[in-house]
Amino acid sequence: MDTLALVVTIGVALFFTYTNGFHDSANAIATSVSTRALTPRAALAMAAVMNLAGAFMGSGVAKTVSEGLIETPTGRSGMGILFAALVGAIVWNLITWYFGLPSSSSHALFGGMVGAALAGGTVVIWSGVVDKIIIPMFLSPVVGLLLGYLVMVAIMWMFRKANPHRAKRGFRIAQTVSAAGMALGHGLQDAQKTMGIVVLALTIADVQEQGDAIPLWVKFACAAMLSLGTYAGGWRIMRTLGRRIIELDPPQGFAAETTAASVMYTASFMFHAPISTTHVITSAIMGVGATKRVNAVRWGVAKNIIMGWFITMPAAALVAAASYGIVLLAFG
Structure with a gap:
């Protein structure tokens, strides 16, 4: 039974990674597709x-x-x-995907972990939650917004005398690089989150000791499922990020992607902080759009997205707590 529980939990973790991939694929490619720098299928591949x-x-x-x-x-x-934590995250991912709301898969997972832990009587390390989750959750969008604005201002100044049509063609080419950098950061952040869950499951099952290196098969399985989910696409959310917040042109798309990728690399390598790719790219798009004029950004759409950010963790936590209760009744 313990082996079966381990296999089932790892299977659910990999399914979560798959939903993460199609839920968050828009993060990496929506701007490139909306500016026609890449075709949808080429961008997804x-x-x-x-x-x-x-x-x-x-x-x-x-x-x-x-x-x-x-x-x-x-x-x-x-x-x-x-x-139960994974079930909470998956359910919230599917709900927000259905409504086309770019909420954070990462924070759905963290909310699920906290909710299930509290329901199961496990100690939550609140200092870790605050330092590694809550503070970056608020800080990364602010950094993305301000940095996106500044990067776009710098681009506008540097290319102020350039031929507009020629500049746009050049930025369409440059967007293939910035979109690739964004996708690389997405893999760096989001595949590792599921790796952490699988390692935790292996530790609980006494298959490996806490602190051991991540097995190669875990890395490959998580990476492969994230990639498969990404290729499946997330068209509903792509429309929200690519067009409903603001109509992007190639220079703006390049600025937003470059900003978001930079924030993700910094968070990963310097602070080991699991930040939301959704939060960062959305705020970067808003910052870039605000350089055109403040009312160019559809702030009503942005407000709904931000509301989704705030309810993601508690909503996933509640679903996870309820799921743990069901598991306890069924198998306790």
Whole structure:
């Protein structure tokens, strides 16, 4: 039974990664597709490949997820906690995908972990949640907004005398690079989050010791499922990011993607902080759009997205807590 519970939990974790891929594929490519720098299928294929590559670039974020948020639960109840956390995250991902709302898969997972841990009587490391999740959740969009604005202002100044049509053609080409950088950052961040969950499951099952290196098969499985999910696409959310917030042109798309990728690399390598790719790219798009004129950004759409950010963690936590209760009734 313990082996079966481990296999099922890992399977659900990989399914979560798949939903993460199609939910968040828009993060990497919506701006490139909306400016016609890339065709949708070419953009998705490129993003899938770069997601796969990004997953192998580090392990700091995975360590934060597996060791820094909740005390390692034990036994069958511990596996139930992980299972319930993943169910909470998956349900919230599917709900927000259905409504085309670019909420954060990452924070759905963290909310699920906290909700399931509290329901299962496991200690939540609140200092880790605040330092590694809450503070970056508020800080990264602010940085994305301000940096996006500044990068776009710099581009406008540098190319103020350039031929507009020629400049746009050049930025369409440049966007293939910035979109690839964004997809690489997505793999670096989001594949590692699931790696952390799988490692936690292996630790609970006494398959490996806490602090051991992430097994190669775990890296590959998480990266592959994220890439497959990315290639499946997330067209509903792509429309929201690509057109409903603001109509982007190639220079703006390049500025937004470059900004978001820079923030993700900094968070991953310097702070090992698991930030939301959704939060960063959305805020960067807003910052870039505000350089045109403040009312060029459809702030009503932006307000709905921000409201989604705030309710994601508590909503996923509630679903996870309820899921743990069901698991306890069924298998307790």
